Amino acid sequence: MKKIGILTGGGDAPGLNAVIAGVIVGAKACQCSVLGILRGWAGLLEKEAVVLDPSRADGLATQGGTILFSSRTNPYKKPNGPQIARDNFSALSLDALVACGGDDTLGVAHKLYHDFKLPVVGVPKTIDNDLSGTDRTFGFDTAVNIAMNAIDSLKVTAESHRRIMVVEVMGRHAGWIALGAGMASAADVTIIPEVKMSVSEIAAILKRKKDLGRNSAMVVVAEGAEIADAFVTQDKSTDSFGHVKLGGVGKYLEKELEKALNWEARSVVLGRLQRGGVPSALERCLGIRFGLAAVCLCRDKKWGQMVSLKGNDVIGVSLSEAVGKLRTVPPALYEEARLFF
Numbered sequence: 001m002k003k004i005g006i007l008t009g010g011g012d013a014p015g016l017n018a019v020i021a022g023v024i025v026g027a028k029a030c031q032c033s034v035l036g037i038l039r040g041w042a043g044l045l046e047k048e049a050v051v052l053d054p055s056r057a058d059g060l061a062t063q064g065g066t067i068l069f070s071s072r073t074n075p076y077k078k079p080n081g082p083q084i085a086r087d088n089f090s091a092l093s094l095d096a097l098v099a100c101g102g103d104d105t106l107g108v109a110h111k112l113y114h115d116f117k118l119p120v121v122g123v124p125k126t127i128d129n130d131l132s133g134t135d136r137t138f139g140f141d142t143a144v145n146i147a148m149n150a151i152d153s154l155k156v157t158a159e160s161h162r163r164i165m166v167v168e169v170m171g172r173h174a175g176w177i178a179l180g181a182g183m184a185s186a187a188d189v190t191i192i193p194e195v196k197m198s199v200s201e202i203a204a205i206l207k208r209k210k211d212l213g214r215n216s217a218m219v220v221v222a223e224g225a226e227i228a229d230a231f232v233t234q235d236k237s238t239d240s241f242g243h244v245k246l247g248g249v250g251k252y253l254e255k256e257l258e259k260a261l262n263w264e265a266r267s268v269v270l271g272r273l274q275r276g277g278v279p280s281a282l283e284r285c286l287g288i289r290f291g292l293a294a295v296c297l298c299r300d301k302k303w304g305q306m307v308s309l310k311g312n313d314v315i316g317v318s319l320s321e322a323v324g325k326l327r328t329v330p331p332a333l334y335e336e337a338r339l340f341f
């Protein structure tokens with residue numbers, strides 16, 4: 001093995017640069033060079049790449065975002081896309097490809113491995129933490145901490161104005177971010193996609209607290225929560241992986257709770273703030289370990305595998321284990337949070 005390619009696809013996540021640093025340093029130890037493919041799968045389709053020499057790893061793990069840029073490009077939705085990806089892999093003289101991404105990016109990696117035996121390995125990235133086959137994805141810890149800090153701040157102004165504050169967090173159709181941030185910041189109610197709750201149920205919880213003398217309340221809601229038996233979308237469009245743009249459930253709840261309780265309410269959408277900034281210590285270290293382990297999978301020709309955190313160990317699992325089935329919040333975990341409502 002002489003040359004490893006690496007790409008970062010889907011929504012960016014804190015820790016991506018740490019993975020890239022791990023791959024650069026791991027590759028150097030194997031006397032391998034590294035080619036950074038730009039803008040996810042788009043860069044492979046367009047042969048847009050940069051050489052990542054060992055000096056690029058200096059301090060890289062401390063930086064948020066991705067120096068390789070990202071996109072939500074699906075080669076399987078482009079004419080001849082998969083064949084072009086395979087041909088460009090050869091044209092760029094690559095021996096291995098490390099794909100960092102969530103379900104979509106790794107789904108493509110899995111298909112390219114399945115269809116062409118492309119020598120690819122995956123790294124589990126997403127703030128949503130909804131990928132199967134691993135105990136956690138990187139990006140999640142930082143996102144939860146950002147959301148927790150924001151909710152702590154918003155509680156102060158909610159208290160000053162004696163309002164209900166509804167905070168909408170990301171996470172798509174999994175409630176990991178909402179559950180983590182809601183529990184950590186002692187929210188009064190946390191609503192996740194996995195457990196349906198009606199406006200009247202939420203209002204009843206807040207009314208009970210008000211009757212006990214509370215002046216303000218904090219509601220944390222996951223963007224994919226289905227309050228009115230459907231999730232709220234920004235518009236009807238979908239991306240190249242068929243995903244709708246979620247968003248708006250916080251505003252919906254603000255109006256409905258204000259009406260139901262005659263209690264002033266405001267909502268805040270944290271949005272992409274949760275993906276910005278610098279990675280947490282946990283994620284810098286995990287990213288580096290994932291990057292180093294990805295190089296080991298390449299060295300050992302474990303194609304079609306993904307690095308995965310199991311307990312405290314980083315191991316390889318089949319990409320087929322990781323993609324296709326979302327890892328959602330188990331009911332028992334939500335029940336623990338519900339005890340605090």
Ligand code: F6P
Nearest residue numbers: 011126127128170171172246272
């Ligand atoms: O998958 C990560 C994520 O941040 C989701 O939580 C969110 O729904 C989506 O990406 C938003 O993506 P974009 O920034 O492309 O609109």
